[in-house]
Amino acid sequence: MAPPPLATIADLEARLGRPLAADELPFAAAALADASALVRTYGLPWSNPATAPDVAISITLAAAERRVRNPEGYRMEMEGNYQYQLPASAPTGMALTKEEIALLAQLSGRSGIASVAIHRPVRVDDTWYAQVAGDSERIPWGAPGDPGAPR
Numbered sequence: 001m002a003p004p005p006l007a008t009i010a011d012l013e014a015r016l017g018r019p020l021a022a023d024e025l026p027f028a029a030a031a032l033a034d035a036s037a038l039v040r041t042y043g044l045p046w047s048n049p050a051t052a053p054d055v056a057i058s059i060t061l062a063a064a065e066r067r068v069r070n071p072e073g074y075r076m077e078m079e080g081n082y083q084y085q086l087p088a089s090a091p092t093g094m095a096l097t098k099e100e101i102a103l104l105a106q107l108s109g110r111s112g113i114a115s116v117a118i119h120r121p122v123r124v125d126d127t128w129y130a131q132v133a134g135d136s137e138r139i140p141w142g143a144p145g146d147p148g149a150p151r
Helices: 009-016 022-042 054-069 098-108
Strands: 076-079 082-085 128-131 138-142
Touching (some): 009 054, 022 054, 054 098
Antiparallel strands (some): 076 082
16 A cells, blocks of 8 residues: 655645645645655655655645646647747656755765775785885785685
């Protein structure tokens, strides 16, 4: 069973600035469930909406609002002399924006590559040394069993 949506119909109505009609409620509930699933995919599972970060809830509501306001994902409409066009960069439909995905990655701790220091044990004995060509100095080559060490 899927966890509950991260936001409520009442939250979505507040975003829209109007109450939803009875025939819009199933569509809005589906939009909230879909948006929550996307947010959880890019963020963390957040099975309890009460413990989800405010940013995750805001992103859920933004995606659901886009879906409810523009269910077909149109970028332009025209009728007679009237024409309305969204910028090409404006998000449409249910997809999350790059910025929203980056925020969710940051919230979840998956925001990039991190380096971790690896400490190799120091060996005092059993070390192999290699002669440097043209020099009298020898450099450590490794101990038996180390990758690349002589056998």
